[in-house]
Amino acid sequence: MNVFYIIVGMMIVTYIPRCLPVFMIEWVVIPRWLNRWLKSIPYAVLGALIFPGILTVDKNLPLIGVIGGVAAIIISYLNLSIIYVVFGSIMVTIVVRSLLYLS
Template identity: 65%
Template sequence: MQLFFIILGMAIVTFIPRLLPVFIMNNLKLPAWGNKWLKAIPYAALGALIFPGILTVEANLPIVGLLGGLAAILLASLKLQIIYIVFGSIGTVMLLKFFMLQ
């Protein structure tokens, strides 16, 4: 029974910080620059999460991951669907690893 209350307590503690911004942002009017800044946060967070992984694709050859990331950027600039971008960058990394590690 104690485990149930621990799990319930953790659920409440993590739910409150997720629920509060919904009510706060609903009643808060931000200036135009504030909305623009908030819309850019997901892109910055995504870049911060992805970039370290790009550098560690191949420990001895970080250029492999960088070129795979560059392939993803080029494919995204062509406005392709996300699945083609993912497969294109994975394919680039696989080909580079195959030819550079031989």
């Protein structure tokens, strides 16, 4: 149930910025620097989400997450669909993990 309340909270804070301009457009001008800041947010958040979080994929061996991440970078750099990126990275992680834990 707790997750449901979080979802409702997320819904409210996501809808407000989408909807407010309907009523504000006549009297607000956004400065250019603010425009660039807002546009940069998705890339900043992706960076913050990937690292250092990826080190916790395997709490005993942070290297496993790093290798899985490098695999994902390579696959997505080849312009393949996100499905391939995700499953390719999972496969590499599984193989690397079994190799590292065997040795």
